[in-house]
Amino acid sequence: MRRRQKEGILRWRSKFLAIMLIIALMPACQTHTAQIFIPLAYGLTGLCIALLISPTPTAALVGLLVGALLGAAVYNNSLKRYFLERYRLSEPQK
Numbered sequence: 001m002r003r004r005q006k007e008g009i010l011r012w013r014s015k016f017l018a019i020m021l022i023i024a025l026m027p028a029c030q031t032h033t034a035q036i037f038i039p040l041a042y043g044l045t046g047l048c049i050a051l052l053i054s055p056t057p058t059a060a061l062v063g064l065l066v067g068a069l070l071g072a073a074v075y076n077n078s079l080k081r082y083f084l085e086r087y088r089l090s091e092p093q094k
Helices: 002-028 033-053 057-090
Strands: none
Touching: 033 057
C-alpha cells in the first residue's frame, strides 16, 4: 500500500515539475497567441464536424488533425504578415 502511495506522489511531483518548467520557459517563446489558438479553433471545429458525421475515435482524430492543419495554413497565408508587421512597428528603432 505504501509503495503505491509513493509512486502516486512521485508521479504528481514529476507532473508538477514539468508544468513549472514549461511555465518558466514560456517567456522565451517567440509565439503569438493567434499562432496557437487559430489552428486549435479550426481543429476543434473539425473534431466536432467529424463526430457529427461519424462518432468514432478515428473520425475524431482525423477531424482534429485536418482542422488543425487547415488552421495552420490559414494563419500562415493570411494572418502571419499582419502580426509580423504589427510586431515590427511596435519595436523601438535603433
